[in-house]
Amino acid sequence: MEFTVPDELRYAESHEWIETTDGNVRVGISDFAQDELGDIVFVDLPSEGDELDRGEEFGVVESIKAVSDLYSPVAGTVTAVNEDVFDEPELINESPFDDGWMMELEPSEGTDHLLSPEEYRDQI
Amino acid sequence: MQHHTQTIWNDSESEGNEPLLSEKRLETVEIEDTGLPDDLTRDSLELPELSEPELARHYTRLSQMNYGIDSGPYPLGSCTMKYNPKFTEDIAALPTASAHPDRDADSVQGILEVYHELQGYLAEIGGMDAVTLQPPAGAAGEYAGLLVTKAYHEENGEGEQRTDVIIPASAHGTNFASAALVGYNVIELPEDDDGRVDLDALDAAVDDSTAALMLTNPNTLGLFERDIEEIASLIHDAGGLLYYDGANLNALLGRGRPGDMGFDIMHYNVHKTFATPHGGGGPGAGPIGVSEELERFLPDPHVRESGDGDGYELATPEKTVGKVHGAKGNWLVLLKAHAYISRLGYEGLQDASAKAVLNANYLASQIDLEIPFEPFHHEFVASGGEQDAADFAKRMLDYGVHPPTTKWPGIVSEALMTEPTEAESKTTLDQLAEAFNAVTGEDDDALEQAPDQTSVKRIDQTIAARDPILSWHGLDD
Amino acid sequence: MSRKTTLTSRAEEIYAESDGTPYAPHTESQVDEMLSAIGADSVEELFDIPESIRYDGEFDIESASEQETRQQLTETLSKNETPTEFLGRGYYAHYVPSIVDHISQRSEFITSYTQYQPEVTQGFLQVLFEYQSLLAELTGLEIANCSMYDAATALGEAATLAARLRQTSGSRVLVPDYLRAERRSVLENYVDGADMTVSEFATDDGVTTVEEIERAIDDDVVMVHLETPTPDGIIEENLAEIGSLLEDRDTLFCLGSDPVALSVLQSPGEVGADIVVGDASVLGLPAAYGMGLGLFACREEFLRQVPGRLVGVSEDSDGTRSYTLTLQTREQHIRRERATSNICTNQAWVALRTAIHAAYLGPSGLVALAEECHRLPEQLATRLDEIDGVTAPIRDRHHFREFQARLEPDARDVAEELNENGFAIHALDADTIQICVTDANADAVDDLVRSVEEVMA
Structure with missing residues (x-):
């Protein structure tokens, strides 16, 4: 099966993606990850202002058959969360890289430690 | 005439469901x-x-609109859905079986005699030295057994040090959850290529922080852990205890006893092995048996012969872990188990296992799916291969039978864990095999649209979980 | 395929010569056919048990016919005395209508398993959904599971839920001095794994007051538990005030009760309870030596932390409303050591019986029964109070089903003499007895009063 792995993003081994725009970063989970989980029924995300370490648990996604913890790909402060996914968790299945984003951070570090699209494709 | 009478199968003009x-x-x-x-x-x-x-x-x-064992075969692996003899219900319904839990021991000697006899039966069947009947289900038995484990290590001054419980990856989910409830860390053990405990991995996992190893034997693949004596030595040499999960005891009656294999603690699932009805999810009972050394930790109270030898009393074990149930467990379930064991005796019990193992092996010989691990006993795990096991199960409903347990254990891809029990006839096993074989090789469309022959079609799990409605109050808007 | 061994265990001999279990349908020739299909010569060959640990003994358990087994157990059980029970303290009997036995014994219900295939178990699922709905109405809380083992384990589960929900760590659960020792012991075991302890607060003349809670509480307390009626038979009077006190703290309010009492008493949801626990089998199950049905209800916001099974509404692929077990990712078979509880097998069939009994009574029947449970003990206490040497009730409170009385001569002796006359009552200490009266034993009240008069004379 072919999964979408957009070239402009970087990826964590735990299947989160990260997009850098104007110094802020946006985080979600990959097409591969949403497919593995199946229909997502519930999402729990942090609050604005929360400080996260790299690799720290920032939330949970739950499908009918599995629960996955979400890990922050970089350290930083939460500046926004996507409230739409609380009411419509299916956005994560339908549009993992776009409408199904999860949170935005003001990062306190770069993204060099993360996987490139090529490296992530190899992993999945 | 109007037909409002919905049944399970779509074989009548039934329409519409039963209103709330x-x-x-x-x-x-x-x-x-x-x-x-x-x-x-x-x-x-x-x-x-x-x-x-x-x-x-x-x-x-x-x-x-409900399927029971009396409706047809119910081959759920690790669930032991065997026939529930009717007469046990009549015994449980006797007015003399009814009593308030605060009655003096002197005035409920009949109940205590049943307790004491059943404790003895179970001790003998499991090869254990002492048995308590208090845990109200298998998971509660695990929990009680782990409380005993903890008390034992604490008494040895190793309570702080022994923080880990080792559990094979293929074990029942309750093992992990019970260990966590008692406050233990869980160390998951991989299987070896033969589907059994990986001795090297076990050796690496065991050390002086090991509180216990929990094992099911035969394991969930139906395989007997042939190295059990070596496993027991490994654990005991490191100062840990060996716990037996009794879910698969129906494979061993009269042929192998956990106590003889080196297990220190075990639980019995009387609603599996001893034929008390599952009642749509319970009540069960999960007595535990322990070695002599652990008897003093058993839950309070413990039924024993009174000092004068003239009856029975409720005693507090010397170092009791306290209580795991508000009273003395699920009495009526225990009474039914006593009736079943008394009816069968040794001859019947050992035969139940013989026929259970025969049935699993025969059924396996009649189905076309791959069964990667053998020799299995009372249950086997077939692989759906390219077919999704959950869909496979739904499609089996269309052939009028209840499907097996699916997607577990993970070592078999698209697992179909099948346990026919001794209660099925050759004819029924042939029907089951036909159902398996009819579904094998069917295309994804047929599977995904199944069931088709039931009055209720495939139920959407996602709708239920995304916007949970858990009472009729939630239906108003 | 050949798996020949030379094993000849005792089991094999027996197998050859006996009829074995009556609950396996095999004929001898079928066994042979099956063995040949498998490619084995004997059933024993199929057992892959090393010889060193193979059991070659024989259990000392004789088989018996159904008739003999019934006779034997009937005889054993006849050794129980059969006094008229005026016992309560958390375990209550009400008359169980015949329909409960007849319906719950239908084999489609009693011989079914957990509803892992909802398409063929809609019937039981709907019953459990109706049970959840009944409890939601009675507790005033949005969620009720289906079910825990008993009141004590439901309380234990409530405390572990409270610990999981806490923003900051806490290590204590507060319970009233009237909590049954058995329930406290179960609770202590449940919370010990989460490194918590249980401490007690005092009550004032049988009821909990805001002052006593304020005195006992601090930031370390994750949950406060109260019961109404209390095991002493007293209806708590300050629930709303205690509810508002706890609302402002990071502490859950857990209330113990039962479906009959809740039919008339304040709605727990309205007095600020976050969780309701208790024994729901006061409806549906006669006295069963303490076997029960753990009631567990809580606020909607705790949904993903709820222990145990939940039935929810869904649709089938034709769009027909249907029911299914839901939110199973909370449970042990998926979440394993991170599950909200280890519970798997529960008390579903007892929940079925409770649901039928409650439906049989309906709201008017439930309310009438609850009113009777208030009236009967007050009437009986008044009658006993007229007897010399008896003070009943001891406390000037509102009673439900039961009350305590003070006796001048030794209460234990009196209880024993009453027992000889065929009445079982609680003797709590040298001065105090407790008597429980409901619709189940109300017809024996005159005899009991006469007997107390005799004994006290």
């Missing part, structure tokens, strides 16, 4: 003049108000 009681007649009663001050009472109570004849029809229809 609340949709039939809901009435609000105002609470007043109760003799209590108004500020201590509620304002009103709104519940269904129906006559007995209406209720009899309501529940009878609902029963017709």
Whole structure:
């Protein structure tokens, strides 16, 4: 099966993606990850202002058959969360890289430690 | 004539489901003049108000929309859905079986005698030295057994040090959850290529922080852990205890006893091995047996012969872990188990295992799916291969049988864990095999659209979980 | 395929010569056919058990016919005395209508398993959904599971839920001095794994007051538990005030009760309870030596932390409303060591019986029964109070089903003499007895009063 792995993003081994725009970063989970989980029924995300370490648990996604913890790909402060996914968790299945984003951070570090699209494709 | 009578199968002109009681007649009663001050009472109570004849029809229809063992085979792996003898219900319904839990021991000698005899039966069947009947289910038995484990290590001054419980990856989910409830860390053990405990991995995992290893034997693949003596030595040499999960005891009756294999603690699932009905999810009972050394930690109270040898008493074990149930467990379930064991005796019990193992092996020989691990005993795990096991199961419903347990253990891809039990005839096993074989190789469309022959079609799990409606109050809007 | 061994265990001999279990349908020739299909010569060959640990003994358990087994157990059980029970303290009997036995014994219900295939178990699922709905109405809380083992384990589960929900760590659960020792012991075991302890607060003349809670509480307390009625038979009077006190703290309010009492008493949801626990089998199950049905209800916001099974509404592929077990990712078979509880097998069939009994009574029947449970003990206490040497009730409170009385001569002796006359009551200490009266034993009240008069004379 072919999964979408957009070239402009970087990826964590735990299947989160990260997009850098104007110094802020946006985080979600990959097409591969949403497919593995199946229909997502519930999402729990942090609050604005929360400080996260790299690799720290920032939330949970739950499908009918599995629960996955979400890990922050970089350290930083939460500046926004996507409230739409609380009411419509299916956005994560339908549009993992776009409408199904999860949170935005003001990062306190770069993204060099993360996987490139090529490296992530190899992993999945 | 109108046909409102829905049953499980789509073989009549049945249509529409049975309305909720609340949709039939809901009435609000105002609470007043109760003799209590108004500020201590509620304002009103709104519940269904129906006559007995209406209720009899309501529940009878609902029963017709439900599958039980008396409806057909129920080959759920690790669940041991065997026939539940009817006479045990009559014994449990005797007025003399009814008593308040605070009655003096002297006045409930009959109950205590049944307890004491059943403790003895179970001790003998499991090869254990002492048995308590208090845990109300298998998971509660695990929990009680781990409380005993903890108390034992604490007494040895190793309570702080022994923090880990080792559990094979293929074990029942309750093992992991029970260990966590007692406050233990869980160390998951991989299987080896033969589907059994990986001795090297076990050796690496065991050290002086090991509190216990929990094992099911035969394991969930139906395989006997042939290295059990070596496993027991490994654990005991490191100072840990060996715990036996009794879910698969129906494979061993009269042929192998956990106590003889080196297990220190075990639980019995009387609602599996000893034929008490599952009742749509319970009640069960999960007695535990322990070695002599651990008897003093058993839950309070423990039934034993009284000092004068003239009856039975409720005693507090010297170093008891306290209680795991508010009273003395699920008494009526235990009574039914006693009746079953008394009826079968040794001859019947050992034969039950013989026929259970025969049935699993015969069924396996008749189905086309791959069964990666053998020799199995009372259950086997077939692989759906390219077919999704959950869909496979739904499609089996269309052939009029209940499907096996699916997607577990993970070592078999698209696992179909199948346990026919001794209660099925060759004819029924042939029907089951036909169902398996009919579904094998069917295309994804047929599977995904299944079931088709039931009156209720495939139920959407996602709708239920995304916007949970858990009472009729939630249906109003 | 050949798996020949030379094993000849005792089991094999027996197998050859006996009829074995009556609950396996095999004929001898079928066994042979099956063995040949498998490619084995004997059933024993199929057992892959090393010889060193193979059991070659024989259990000392004789088989018996159904008739003999019934006779034997009937005889054993006849050794139980059969006094008229005026016992309560958390375990209550009400008359169980015949429809409960007849429907719950239908084999489609009693011989079914957990509803892992909802398409063929809609009947039981709907009953459990109706049970959840009944409890939601009675507790005033949005969620009720279906079910825990008993009141004690439900309380234990409530405390572990409270610990999981806490923003900051806490290590204590507060319970009243009237909590049954058995329930406290179960609770202590449940919370010990989460490194918590249980401490007690005092009550004032049988009821909990805001002052006593304020005195006992601090930031370390994750949950406060109260019961109404209390095991002493007293209806708590300050629930709303205690509810508002706890609302402002990071502490859950857990209330113990039962479906009959809740039919008339304040709605727990309205007095600020976050969780309701208790024994729901006061409806549906006669006295069963303490076997029960753990009631567990809580606020909607705790949904993903709820222990145990939940039935929810869904649709089938034709769009027909249907029911299914839901939110199973909370449970042990998926979440394993991170599950909200280890519970798997529960008390579903007892929940079925409770649901039928409650439906049989309906709201008017439930309210009438609850009113009777208030009236009967007050009437009986008044009658006993007229007897010399008896003070009843001891406390000037509102009673439900039961009350305590003070006796001048030794209460234990009196209880024993009453027992000889065929009445079982609680003797709590040298001065105090407790008597429980409901619809189940109300017809024996005159005899009991006469007997107390005799004994006290």
